[in-house]
Amino acid sequence: MSFPDFKHDPTELIVLAVLSESSLYGYAITKQVAARSGGEIKLSPGVLYPLLSKMERQGLIASSWEVIRSDRASNVAEDQESGGADGGGRRRKWYRISAKGKRRLAQHAEAHRAYAALINSFLSPARQGDEA
């Protein structure tokens, strides 16, 4: 008997699943995951951001940058005076799933379903005739 490959961290599945629905940036991913899990799953920054970096390097996701002009109005004049590299805004990194990421997500989902079905088989009511 062989078990499906369960070595994959569910975090990767969760992140791919969320990104398969829409492009998001890191902090938004944590909020989306928390909201959809009713607060049961919390992706801490120390887990999420290195994982996003790894997934990007593996080609599962791609990224692009957005410049956010400072929403703290008092900082706008300061950034302009100091000649910030991007003209006075911080940068937000958006992620989107790639074709490879979609394939990986499908593999994860299939493995998860197979595992769930396997466990469920042990939780089914005993077959008739087996009861004492």
Place this chain on the structure above:
Amino acid sequence: MTTSPSAPNERHKCADHLPGEVAVRGLANSHSGLPTDQVVGDWLGALRDELRWREDHAGSVCDELESHIAERTRDLVLCGYGEEAAVRVALDELGEPRAMATCYRRAQVEPARRYVMNASLFLLSGAALGLSIMAVASRPDLPVGQPPVESASEAIHLRPVLDGANLKIIVSEPNGLVDAVTASRLQYIPDALTPSTERALQRMLSAQYLSNIPKTDEGGHMGIQTSRFERPSSLPQVIGEKMVTLVCSDKPLAEVLTMLAGLCERQVAVQWDAINATGADRDTPVSLELRERSVDEVIRAINEFVARDSGRRIDARAEGNTLEFGSVEYFDQREMSLVSYDLSSLNNVDSDSLKDLLQTFVEPDGWKDQGGSMAWLKFAGPKMFVQAPKRYHTHIEWFLNELQAN
């Protein structure tokens, strides 16, 4: 499930205390008096040093985390945290720079066993090799050379809305992104949002994050001064701001309170009848993982468990060598006092408007003439008489000082 580096059995173990971490431990908590921008900058600088990567690569990491800190801080402020506390929480959630750098470096290294597994697959299946080659060839390049997308304008807009019993702050960005934050830590949640209440809430949330402060043609502000009420701790500063570490899992509340008193080097006294009235009891399970946090924060965290269903919180007082715990209501009754306020210096405020202002923002559920059970407010000539718990008076004094400043 909490995929947090500090959670037990977490495979990444990125928050393990590493040798040599003492130098940066408490970085987020050692910033008393420092501007929050400097605190964040110091943290990011420490991360950059720990990563020891090419400048452009390390810079991207820092930019991303800086954006995370800014948005997390914004959400915490909207929830009701002060800015300094919000930055501290945001940085605490990131952990120590060295631990974060370790997580990043581990994420960049392919485990040796993965190469062995892939090699085995290549030998067993030519299709796997072909797929891998195709995957490598089709990996999208990082858009380093692409010009960044700029936001259309410079402002975000905040709008408070009521969602049942919760007050949500809708945050709208110029790029069309809309987010919602539950203002769970605000002391006052109105029953209804009138235009004046909405404006008052927007001012109260945080002037630094409002976008609708009009600018002059020169790009500066119109000189609108803002002031935020910071509720003082019920404990002396030497105790309330004492940094402690408290880690427990499903520990009975009685033990947790005893532990906390011990960390404060105080004897413990607990008014259990009062605490039982909050719905909690000696055996209420409490799980905490708080490292180098102030005692005030620890008590707030304990209330997450105590007040979860009832909304009624416990509080603490320090008397001599004893740290006493009871319910907020218990201490309110004990600290009731009658105070007269001389309003003769408030020229442009009529008594009806003042009463409306105070009873809207100062514990609105506590006023007896509004159905509450705690406080009275009456006017006689130029004086206002208020019989209320001590913490009401602190809030009232702030309002009167703000009105007097005008």
